[in-house]
Amino acid sequence: MIVKNSDEIERCPVVMDNVEGTCIQWLVSKFDGSPNFAMRRFTLVPGGRIGLHQHPWEHEIYILKGSGVAYNDEEKVQVKAGDVVYIPGNEPHGYDNTGGDELMFICMIPNEGDRR
Amino acid sequence: MIVKNSDEIERCPVVMDNVEGTCIQWLVSKFDGSPNFAMRRFTLVPGGRIGLHQHPWEHEIYILKGSGVAYNDEEKVQVKAGDVVYIPGNEPHGYDNTGGDELMFICMIPNEGDRR
Numbered sequence: 317m318i319v320k321n322s323d324e325i326e327r328c329p330v331v332m333d334n335v336e337g338t339c340i341q342w343l344v345s346k347f348d349g350s351p352n353f354a355m356r357r358f359t360l361v362p363g364g365r366i367g368l369h370q371h372p373w374e375h376e377i378y379i380l381k382g383s384g385v386a387y388n389d390e391e392k393v394q395v396k397a398g399d400v401v402y403i404p405g406n407e408p409h410g411y412d413n414t415g416g417d418e419l420m421f422i423c424m425i426p427n428e429g430d431r432r
Numbered sequence: 433m434i435v436k437n438s439d440e441i442e443r444c445p446v447v448m449d450n451v452e453g454t455c456i457q458w459l460v461s462k463f464d465g466s467p468n469f470a471m472r473r474f475t476l477v478p479g480g481r482i483g484l485h486q487h488p489w490e491h492e493i494y495i496l497k498g499s500g501v502a503y504n505d506e507e508k509v510q511v512k513a514g515d516v517v518y519i520p521g522n523e524p525h526g527y528d529n530t531g532g533d534e535l536m537f538i539c540m541i542p543n544e545g546d547r548r
Contacts, residue, residue: 317525318518319502319509322494325516343516344492350518352542353469355492376460376471378438378538380496386433393435400441400459402434402466409433422494424540426468 318348322357330358334367337413346427354430359420360384360413368410373429375409377401382419385412434464438473446474450483453529462543470546475536476500476529484526489545491525493517498535501528 320343327339338360345354357380360366368389377386383396389408395401401421403409413419436459443455454476461470473496476482484505493502499512505524511517519525529535 317502317504317507317509317520317523319511320516322514322516343494344518348518349520350490350492351521352490353492353540355494355516355540374466374468376466376469376540378459378471378494386435388433391433393433395435398438400436400438400471402460402464404433404465405467407433422538424469424471424492 318344327359330366332369334369334410335365337361337364338366343422345430351427353424353426356423356425357420358423359418360411361418362413362416364419365412366410368408370406370408371429372405373426374405375401375403376424377403378422380420380422382413382417383415384419385414386410387412434460443475446482448485450485450526451481453477453480454482459538461546467543469540469542472539472541473536474539475534476527477534478529478532480535481528482526484524486522486524487545488521489542490521491517491519492540493519494538496536496538498529498533499531500535501530502526503528
């Protein structure tokens with residue numbers, strides 16, 4: 317059993333095209349011995365965004381704090397703390413923090429998507 | 433993309449030996465098309481518990497609210513909102529809500545563990 321406090325886990329700025337004001341923390345991953353999937357936590361400052369992108373693996377997301385929009389190439393949906401989002405593999409997707417506070421969410425991926 | 437509000441997802445009492453005062457919600461799973469892993473949310477009333485048990489699949493847990501203890505057959509660790517717990521496959525584990533409020537956490541499993 318491994319127990320960690322998420323606030324003490326390193327925060328790294330996400331440096332990618334179309335991404336602004338976003339940090340990632342890897343909460344649980346293959347480096348903890350987890351064989352199948354990884355848990356990351358994203359924090360977007362107000363106005364921060366992860367622009368439209370796509371990859372073969374899926375996301376399961378739980379919004380912890382704040383509000384914003386999640387979108388694909390066809391629709392844009394308001395999301396807030398307590399909402400759950402499922403993004404199938406290969407679907408273009410993005411998120412904008414449109415609220416006045418931090419937008420924070422858990423985002424799970426299969427280990428296939430952990431390219432570190 | 434599927435978006436749901438977690439408070440609107442059905443809560444089912446967990447009926448198992450050694451479990452008291454515990455509800456489960458399946459937030460995202462194979463029934464949403466997710467190919468690899470499932471996101472569940474557990475809520476334990478004060479005094480509620482999920483007693484020591486084990487299975488071949490791992491857990492990745494994020495504590496959303498409340499406080500309690502997570503334990504295996506060797507150690508017992510205090511946990512609170514914002515903590516992350518990793519339980520390897522086949523490790524005996526359990527949780528007690530030792531606080532005065534609800535203990536709520538996200539618990540991820542590979543689809544192998546979804547026996548519904």
